[in-house]
Amino acid sequence: MKNRKGAIPIIILLGSWLLFVASVGWEPDPIALKIPKNWPKPAYDFSKNPLTKQGIELGRRLFYDPILSRDSTVSCSNCHLSFTAFTHVDHALSHGIEDRIGARNSPALMNLAWAKSFMWDGAVNHLDFQALAPIAHPTEMDHSIEKVVQKIKTKPGYQARFFEAFGDSAVTGERLLKALAQFELTLLSANSKYDRMILGQEKFTEQEHNGYQLFQKNCASCHAEPLFTSHEFEKNGLPLDTSLNDFGRMKITKLPSDSLKFKVPTLRNIEFSYPYMHDGRFKKLRDVLNHYTQTTALDRKIELSPNEKVDLVAFLLTLTDREFLFNPDFSFPRD
Amino acid sequence: MKKVIPWLLCLGALLSTQAFVLWQEKNIGLTVHFQPVFQGEKIVLDKALRISEKDSFALHTLRFYLSHFVFLKNGTVVLEEKNSYHLLDVENENSLILTFEEAQNLDFDHIQFNLGIDSLTQISGAMGGDLDPTKGMFWTWQSGYINVKLEGFSAKSPARNHAFQFHLGGYLAPFQSVQTVKLSVPKGRNLQLQMDLAPFFEQVDLAKKHSIMSPGEEAVALSRILANSFSIYEK
Structure with missing residues (x-):
């Protein structure tokens, strides 16, 4: 019993030392984000x-x-x-x-x-x-x-x-x-059919391939590959919704030239991210394409026949990434 | 005897940490005391301050960031404080006294600092300490630190409860509101700095301008007035 009494302060010392080590010595496990092949350098530091x-x-x-x-x-x-x-x-x-x-x-x-x-x-x-x-x-x-x-x-x-x-x-x-x-x-x-096509692992159908060419000609200047956005702010020709009076980028820069400019969104997984546009005014991809071919507010006219629109939508559906959408690591955490 | 040794070890550990704390306290460095005043008089929050016979106001909040402290001698930088971000709050007297440990025996003739947070820091993501977004000095709807929060009441203000509210900030060109202040200092002692709000309230007509809550030309102009309100206080 005598020896045990002497042990108490030693335990205290040992305990506080362990706490000290725990507080300065703890290292979480590093994880590196897998940068897909041929993608630019991330902006995040x-x-x-x-x-x-x-x-x-x-x-x-x-x-x-x-x-x-x-x-x-x-x-x-x-x-x-x-x-x-x-x-x-x-x-x-x-x-x-x-x-x-x-x-x-x-x-x-x-x-x-x-x-x-x-x-x-x-x-x-x-x-x-x-x-x-x-x-x-x-x-x-x-x-x-x-x-x-x-x-x-x-x-x-x-x-x-x-x-x-x-x-x-x-x-x-x-x-x-x-x-x-x-x-x-x-x-x-980064694992859509489009990505696998780029890596040579899968082939587009003729319709998807045609849609891809139409995309590159008409859409890619803003929705730039491989992220399908330029990350810039652009006018997309949508008239102002006077119930919202949302002038977009101008609110931040106070520059009249930024009136009605909105950030170019990515088109990846667009099949699942409806409705579309900053105010969600379009429910279907068809509606979006119809807007772009009908508007007169854009600097450059986009012309697409009804069949071309169907092909373009077929290409947009190749941007769906099921591995991303149903990744258990991204869903509600269960203990 | 054996029983005593562990207790002695404990005592020794305690004493050495105490000695370390004492040694640290002794080596306190140079202190710079910022005192917000109005016409030379120390500002007390919620106390009426007279601009003229008929015109007075009371301050309810005065909080501001000072950053990037630099000490110079003959135009050359002799000390640059690392991680130099300080939130000063009139409500908290301690926050008005800054200590520069490395400047204890420093020979310098000028002190320089920013009123506000520079653009590079503004775009560098979440930070801790005085820059933690929980300090109530960060805009949520549009990224950016509020460099200066100056709020109070004046009979002249037509706003609700006669309040006035100036949240000055903004880092995007051309409306960068951060201001650099450079002051010549007397030699070799702790510094007393005044921030006199008299020019601000003489130049800002609260009847016309009682609220600024976003970046822009006006925020820059008012930040400039405030940056000019700093001076060395000599007894």
């Missing part, structure tokens, strides 16, 4: 937020957790559903908390490491900061990052996950945003 298994998993949990909204009812996935290319289908304008209707169609999320700006008007300059907008917007989550951080601190399980991801259990705005960004950066779509 991974050195400032290195991907790790634990960081991605924390981000995924946050993405699917309605705790981000004021009344804990709405999560990111409400408007960005994995099975529909991470967008809100069937709704022209996405709805958030208490069924409040927003002013824009939620964008599909994929290949975000290559994106240079976010939102239809480029209001957000970095993927890390993107989540701040829906969290605070009154028609989306109607909350604030300060309150979200407070709530997450007291929710069981999160502190341990923050420790695993960042080697420290403190929940901060920076870490929360970086974890969300880590998960979003993994949403890579």
Whole structure:
């Protein structure tokens, strides 16, 4: 018994030493994003937020957790559903908390490491900061990052996950945003029929091939391969919807020349990301193509016969990536 | 005796950490104290400040970023603070005193800093500390730090509750609101800096302009006025 008493302080010392080692010695498992062959260099600076298994998993949990909204009812996935290319289908304008209707169609999320700006008007300059907008917007989550951080601190399980991801259990705005960004950066779509055709693993049908040529002639200047977006802001000839009065990019730059310019969206997985355009005014790809051939507001006239439109749609369907849409790593986390 | 040894080990560990803390406290470096004033008088939040016989206002919030501190001697940089971002908040007296550990015995004749956050930092993604977006100094609807938050009440303001609200920021050309301040300093002691808001409230007519919440020409103009309000305070 005497010896045991002497052991107590040693245990204390040993315990605190272990804690010390744990706090400075913990390293999460690094993960490298697989950059598809022949793709450009990502825009995201991974050195400032290195991907790790634990960081991605924390981000995924946050993405699917309605705790981000004021009344804990709405999560990111409400408007960005994995099975529909991470967008809100069937709704022209996405709805958030208490069924409040927003002013824009939620964008599909994929290949975000290559994106240079976010939102239809480029209001957000970095993927890390993107989540701040829906969290605070009154028609989306109607909350604030300060309150979200407070709530997450007291929710069981999160502190341990923050420790695993960042080697420290403190929940901060920076870490929360970086974890969300880590998960979003993994949403890579690069295994469509088009990609396999490019790699020589699969062949297009004659119709798809014809559609591809029409695409390259008429669409590729904005929807540039391989990401199917130039990441620029362009006028697409849509007349102003006076019920929304959304002038797009001009709101950010205050330049009249940017009036009615919107970010060029990717066409990948477009089969699943309906409705289309910034305000979701078109339900079918056919409607979109009809707009482009009918509008007189574009600098360059796009001419397509009805048969050519059918071929072009056939090509657009080759951009569907089922591995991406049904990837279990992207769906709701189950314990 | 054997029983005592582990306890002594414990005590030794405790004492050495205490000694380290004491040693650190002693080596505090150069302090720079920023004091927001109005016509030379220390600003107390929610207290009426008189512009003229008939005109007064009260400040409710004054928070601003100072960044990229540089110390110069004969025009040459002698010290550049690393990771130099400071959020100063009149509500929190401690935040108004900045300590530069490396500048303790530094020979310099000018101090330079930015009022606000530079464009490169603005586009570099989420950061921690004073730059953490939970500090309430980051716009959510359009990326960018709010360089200065200046809010209060004035009978002249036609807004609800006679409030005025200036959220000054913006980093995109041509509306970069960050301002560089460079001041000549007396030699060899801790610095007292004043930020006198009198020119601001003389030049901004709250009856006409009571609210700025987004980047633009006006935010840049008002940021310039504020940048000129800094001076070295000499007793």
